[in-house]
Amino acid sequence: MKVQCETVTDGAEPLKPWKFEISYDKLVIALGAKPTTFGIQGVEEHAIFLREVYHAQEIRRKLLLNLMLSDVPGVSEEEKSRLLHCVVVGGGPTGVEFSGELSDFIQRDVRQRYSHVKNYIHVTLIEANEILSSFDDRLRHYATKQLTKSGVRLVRGIVKDVKAQKIILNDGTEVPYGLLVWSTGVGPSPLVNSLPLAKAPGGRVGVDEWLRVPSVQDVYSIGDCSGFVESTGKPTLPALAQVAERQGKYLANLLNKIGKAGGGRANGAKEYKYEDPFVYKHLGSMATLGRYKALVDLRQSKEGKGLALAGFTSWFIWRSAYLTRVLSWRNRFYVAINWATTFVFGRDITRI
Ligand SMILES: Cc1cc2nc3c(=O)[nH]c(=O)nc-3n(C[C@H](O)[C@H](O)[C@H](O)COP(=O)(O)OP(=O)(O)OC[C@H]3O[C@@H](n4cnc5c(N)ncnc54)[C@H](O)[C@@H]3O)c2cc1C
Known part of the structure; x- marks a missing residue:
């Protein structure tokens, strides 16, 4: 069995695509997901998603460009306000974290360095329902209060249309923007839509309890692109790294076992007796709000028992958790120093 591939290159002089095939014995489909736009016109053209590294680079470029444009002599007050209005659509953890951090950055760095903008630059977060709906009421209220305190304007509304310089809400309100960041979840x-395979609710690649794609030999799927088929009776798992990572480890283990049992070749696992299915245990959710504040909810569900905190301690847990997940020990040490000095002196003195 084969996968058809084609090279993709970026840059000033992209290479002509080169087509090739790769034969496989076992195939794992782990294609991730795409940001959802709900078919709203203008999102693809005018908004920046929060997904890939180049999105972050584009956000930085646009923000700096708008800061410079707003300083051009003769720019009207109205245009200045528009250029410096940063709008985030989507109040899930990603949209909230981004709004909090952006507002922090504006308060601490931008207002100091670009003093001419301090009365014009604003962050607005637009959400159709409530922000952070996966967290309980107490944590949500804390987040709302904290974001408002740090200067983020929260607007309850549904985006209907996106134009080059303004968005239009369901009730007809027009919101002019200079930077528009779109973070309304993934699909x-x-x-994945084009693959002729069994599908799980939401259009994901369907898998059984062992992460196998039903009725297709030797094909498995994990991560954001996969979901349990209805017949398993299992719910669709959230699009989270903690799911993808554990599915990856589980599948690596499973494939090693199959290999050791002599089933490594294509069609070789027909007789293999699959035993322990994949079981997901949620480790909890965290979201940072900027200003050394965060939410941490380590319960299995909103109603369950366990640790659910908001504030500085949560931020400490959040930061420590991420620090232990990334970088080498040497770099963790540098980051810890940077973080401690930022906290103690109000700025990163390692960069002086
Ligand atoms: C801003 C942001 C913040 C997040 N924060 C958290 C968090 O705090 N905690 C958490 O648990 N999760 C978080 N997530 C979610 C987490 O990143 C995803 O759930 C996780 O990355 C999913 O892993 P994956 O391997 O399924 O997909 P991905 O990590 O998306 O990897 C899929 C890969 O496949 C590649 N690909 C796609 N199509 C093709 C193709 N046709 N050919 C070849 N390659 C292809 C893509 O380029 C990509 O590299 C966050 C996501 C975002 C966007």
């Missing part, structure tokens, strides 16, 4: 990519 299956066009490639």
Whole structure:
């Protein structure tokens, strides 16, 4: 069995695509997901998603460009306000974290360095329902209060249309913007949609309890692009790294066992007796709000028992958790120093 591939190159002089095939014995589909736009016109053209590294680079470029444009002599007050209005659509953890951090950055750095903008630059977060709906009421209220305190304007509304310089809400309100960041969740990519395989609710690649794609030999799927087929009776798992990572480890283990049992070749696992299915245990959710504040909820569900905190301690837990997940020990040490000095002196003195 084969996968058809084509090279993709970026840059000033992209290479001509080169087509090739890769034969496989076992195939794992782990294509991730795409940002959802709900078919709203203008989102793809005018908004920046929060997904890939180049999105972050584009956000930085646009923000700096708008800061410079707003300083051009003769720019009207109205245009200045528009250029410096940063709008985030989507109040899930990603949209909230981004709004909090952006507002922090504006309060601490931008207002100091670009003093001419301090009365014009604002962050607005637009959400159709309530922000952070996966957290309980107490944590949500804390987040709302904290974001408002740090200067983020929260607007309850549904975006109907996106134009080059303004968005239009369901009730007809027009919101002019200079930077528009779109973070309303993810859905299956066009490639996943086009695959003639069993599908799980939400259009993901369907898998059984062992992460196998039903009725297709030797094909498995994990991560954001996969979901349990209805017949398993299991719910769709959230699009989270903690799911993808554990599915990856589980599948690596399973494939090693199959290999050791002599089933490594294509069609070789027909007789293999699959035993322990994949079981997901949620480790909890965290979201940072900026200004050394965060939410941590380590319960299995909103109603369950366990640790659910908000404030500085949560921020400390959040930061420590991420620090232990990334970087080498040497770099963790540098980050810890940077973080401690930022906290103690109000700025990163290691950069002086
Ligand atoms: C801003 C942001 C913040 C997040 N924060 C958290 C968090 O705090 N905690 C958490 O648990 N999760 C978080 N997530 C979610 C987490 O990143 C995803 O759940 C996780 O990355 C999913 O892993 P994956 O391997 O399924 O997909 P991905 O990590 O998306 O990897 C899929 C890969 O497949 C590649 N690909 C796609 N199509 C093709 C193709 N046709 N050919 C070849 N390659 C292809 C893509 O380029 C990509 O590299 C966050 C996500 C975002 C965007």
